[in-house]
Amino acid sequence: MSNKEGARTPQPVEDERVALKARKVSFSWEDTPLHWVPGDPFATHTINVLHLLLPAGERWFVHVYKQVLPYIRDERLREDVIGFIGQEAMHSQAHDEVLPHLREQGLDPTPYTAQIDWFFEKLLGDRTLPPGRARRWWLLERVALIAAIEHYTAFLGDWVLNAGELDRRGADPTMLDLLRWHGAEEVEHRSVAFDLFTHVDGGYRRRVRTWAVAFAALLFLWQRGARFFMENDPTLVDGRASFTAFYVRGRRGTLPATGALLRSIPRYLSRTYHPSQEASTAQAVAYLASSPAALAAESATRTAGTDTGAAEGHGQGKGVA
Template identity: 50%
Template sequence: MTALPRPRVDTRASAQTRADAPTRADAHVPQPRRARFDWADVPLHWIPGDAHSTHVINSLHLFLPAGERWFVKVMKQALPLVTDDLLHDQVRAFMSQEGIHATAHGTAAAHLRAHGLDHAGYDRRLEVVFDRLLGDHRLPGRRMQRAWLDVRLAIIAAIEHYTAVLGDWILRADALDEAGADPVMLDLLRWHGAEEVEHRSVAFDLYQHLNGSWALRASVAQVVFPVLLALMLDGTRVLMGEDADAPRFRPIGGYVAGMDKGRLPKLLWLAMQGPRYVRPGYHPSLEGDMQRALDYIARSPSHIRAL
């Protein structure tokens, strides 16, 4: 196979000082890319002998598509308000990437259903969260409607902080390779994680462009991590309850066991991402390794297969 050219990064944003970062967009424009996955030979317990870590990560296949489709819906409402040409292009590319991610994880969720794991009740709870609680509401006046849009953009920016740091984590998670994790599943996670690093700044810069209130950003961030953790634990509980070959669900002990083996991110490390995000001088261009992310995408088997 002919080697793909090594993608290069516009380093203007990463070379900024910390003082400059909040006032300037990351100049990189993400590139929407297709990927194709073959689940035929992927086992249900794709981390051999570790059903708990497997299903913690499998829970992402359930709630990420719902969240990503919601991202796109909200950003479609925000896009006409963007007056910066570069940011406009970045937001459009972000929306395309998120739509593709939702489809890819949807195929993984179908793979779980094919193994007999019924998660319809969990899907209905996600619908309540994203379509009802966080959906469009009839609010009095344009000011209230705009305020609700700004709140949702702040939520997306906070979630994208976590997806960027987790994307960088999965690219470095050698313990999963050492455990014999299935390469197709790992490729889905790393291809997606790499694109999360690639578009790490877009949602934040959109929020800053249209509102920029530090108080709102900090307030919203306080609830995002607990909600994401609750969704992950609920999804894990459902999947393990449906899996006849899985041990009893242990929300703390099971996670800690996988964490200690390097197969799951450390909870304390994840919890500390919130205080980092709410620093007044924070900017996502400081997160992750852009070149590492683009290098992985260039060699991703699923992406190469879809070319």
Template identity: 55%
Template sequence: MRDRYRIAPRRVSFDWQHTPLHWIPDEPTATHVINVLHLLLPAGERWFVKVFKEALPLVRDEALLKDVKGFMGQESTHSVQHSYVLRHLAEQGLDTGPYTQRVDFLFDVLLGDRPPFGLRLSEREWLRFRLSVIAAVEQFTAVLGDWVLRADSLDEAEPDPVMLDLLRWHGAEEVEHRSVAFDMYQHCGGSDPARYARRLLGMAITAPMLFYLWGWGAGYLIRHDPWLAGRLRYSLREHNRAVAKGLLPTWRELGSAVPRYARRSYHPSQEGSLRKALDYLATSPAARAAAGAVGRAALS
């Protein structure tokens, strides 16, 4: 992959003016389960970039360094674009502040510059642990990115095209840079067996944390949705109904990501189709508009 092209951010933009609150028509549960991405990603991806900046001096591989810098640029753009969606939700009467404040606390304090609760870890070891968490999170974002690129049932549900483009542009870039966080951890994580054990620990903490945050976030959005006015609660029954319609990934798709990651021989290049991701990025309205803007700027 490194020989063929360079990972680089696409400076996309989206017009949310005509996007309804329930952007999958008549599917509030599926809409809000996916909307949890907008709650988690602005703070989470800012944190990715911050931790990677701390680790950059440890990188001794020039090809990896270029990939990492491209990854950081893409993650920064993701964070900004999902922040705009939060603003759009607020304009429609759905205040996400109480939830996102807790997410900010998670990344800024519990996973901040220093270990929480007085844990006695060296600066280097704390950095390695946080890199292992990022690698584990990126395992799930690659799986979700691959799913949204293949989710034909989403198209059949006639969702808002702008939101679908945001999700597929983001998902395609997650597949595009699926290996970078893992490679960064392997490069900076010391030697085995400690490196491998820490990789497992990172996933053991990350997987339940993400599932908890997702369920909590979906419940929060549905409870505070002004259009629902308390008539619906988040439930596994409604979630599974949306899964059966192909509007959400299956539990098997999500859960099987963990044992794959735990294999010693595992590498994220096995996740999804890079060709499918690049094909979508070549046709994405937002990505094409961003490429055109860059081209016009170069000619002026």
């Protein structure tokens, strides 16, 4: 059934909306250690799973959203979706660039990334379906899946922006900047996927069903990725991943708290849920304005523009001479 059939509908917080744009970033990984959370391989590798999941997952987001663009009848939402596509493409590229650094440190993620690629490109990819109802059904299913996944990317973004314990434990500043730049943009665009789902469908049963699929898939893939990293870390003799280790680090503040993760479930399943009711756009935008990687890329762009202008001016001067 559609959410329009219920007595209550999701209510966005209007002043949480901002115009979305893709930001260039520049990271240098030479000085980032393998265990970038000092003395804690498990916290390091649990978060490192992002570098495996996100490139393929966000390429898939972009692919699906390009297909749904023709169904968007609201110009403002269309602008948001286009901005979302630009940001997700940049996220995929930034996390992809971490993988060669991991290989250089003796941890080759290729066996796991091949499985992730299969999951998004084959299992959740385009299917040979007849035009009409069946093809539209599969498109709407994937739009709803993305809305559910984005609930958790925004949850993680809000967590990492406020994870002061990582700073206190001396976590690598470049990795923290990548995670917080990405997390801030996830918070910034946290309403787009849900708004798009509501616009093209909004059925509550579909929202619940696809949440269950997304949650189970993320849980399975994340624990599998953490286990892969721990078992293949060349510095560990008997590396293991466990729920207990996750729970303990959640209590310490170096990973999301289990309780907070569980409490996010009924919020998403509430009929009155809207992503703008969670996290803070102001905090996200403030971080994005101060991100070292974003500032470095902006400075490089300005320098390149100045050099180009000077070269053009020099060439014009020679022509006059």
